[in-house]
Amino acid sequence: MKAFAIGLVLACLSTVADAGSSIIGAGSQSCTAWTNRKKNAVVKGSFESWLVGFISGLNISGERDMVGGGDFDAIVAWMDQRCLATPSDRIGIAALDLGMELARKAAKP
Template identity: 35%
Template sequence: MRYMIRRWLSVLTIAFTAICFNTANATTVMGVRSCGQWTARNASALDRAAAEAWLLGYLGGLATGSRVDVLRDTDYDSLMAWMDNYCKAHPIERVTSGAAQLYLELQGRVPK
């Protein structure tokens, strides 16, 4: 089951990235949830898959738009753990705030 969810998330990420690559100045972020909702995502497999797919798509879109492969030296579980920790520490923040901070952290790790 976990393998199928990860495979589905990979497909969604690739599709989202392809769409973002063709978008010049997208600024609206859809599907944003609160950190409280992120933390509660384990209530159902579908909620979990949707939340995690959104995060991967958001990071993939930012990476594509900036042409910086921030996801190269990380893995799925590390990204989810980072967001889990962020949302536990900031339960009333939006997931986009944490995702943006995660992107900046990953960008800072990329060799220049």
């Protein structure tokens, strides 16, 4: 039941974010900025920390572990692929999509 609630919250967050709600920090930047983050170690660290913190926040609110023990590299790799495919998306919107994907996988028996 709690997995369903998480999915519902994520769906609502995605709708709210698309409707113009504010996303602050690295999440407000475009996927192009994500892809270019490797040019500067400070930016790279802050963007990746924002993403992992965001996903960790979603994870802690759920009944099941969505992140499978916290595979940092897999989370960053997912975002790398997503941002290469859709560079105009905001990092925060892509992170919500990742959260929804992780929640769906965690909800499967």
